[in-house]
Amino acid sequence: MGAVGEAAMIRGMTSPNAESLLPGVLKLVDAASAAILAVYASGTDVELKADDSPITQADRAAHRILADGLPHARGRHPGAVRGSRGRARL
Secondary structure, eight states: HHHHHHHHHHOOSSSSHHHHHHHHHHHHHHHHHHHHHHHTTTTTEEEEEEEEEEEEEHHHHHHHHHHHHHHHHTTTOOOOOOOTTSSSSO
């Protein structure tokens, strides 16, 4: 979906708290983007996860930033950050 699509989705939520989350989430997205670009600028290897799908150090770096930062961005509304399969970590 991308950062722009994610931001639009957050803005479209009915919760009044969703709009207040946007600045913090966008900062995390910027930090994750910078981490990805730094890894690719230095070269990267592709590893295979247990299910044989590819993952790079850039993927891992971005995931760490988002997974560690999103609960803090939620402030009073903490919750686990989960992927599409319900796992909290890569």
